[in-house]
Amino acid sequence: MPNKPSAEKELRKAVKRNAANKKVSNKMKDLVKTSLKQVKAKDKTVKEAYTKTIKAIDKAAKKGVIKKNTASRKKSRLMKKINALK
Numbered sequence: 001m002p003n004k005p006s007a008e009k010e011l012r013k014a015v016k017r018n019a020a021n022k023k024v025s026n027k028m029k030d031l032v033k034t035s036l037k038q039v040k041a042k043d044k045t046v047k048e049a050y051t052k053t054i055k056a057i058d059k060a061a062k063k064g065v066i067k068k069n070t071a072s073r074k075k076s077r078l079m080k081k082i083n084a085l086k
Contacts (some may be wrong), residue, residue: 024065028056032074040083053078058072 002008031053038046054075061071 021063021065024056024060024063027051028060028065031056032078035078035080039078041086042085044085046085050078050082 002011031049035046035049035053038049057066057071057074060066061068066074
């Protein structure tokens with residue numbers, strides 16, 4: 001446990017930030033997984049889900065949950081798989 005008041009406050013802030021980042025990260029991961037399942041099932045409605053997934057990935061990158069290049073890589077790989085359905 002922290003000894004100083006400022007350290008206690010930083011701990012509280014870290015817990016809040018961790019919870020917020022976890023929420024964004026989990027949403028992004030869930031959307032990516034569902035999109036990949038749709039691709040595997042050769043579902044034609046994957047295009048609509050793709051826009052939501054890309055939005056979540058971009059938000060995660062903007063908030064610093066994932067890095068910019070990681071976001072680009074995830075989007076690129078997902079799009080490659082979606083385009084292979086055609």
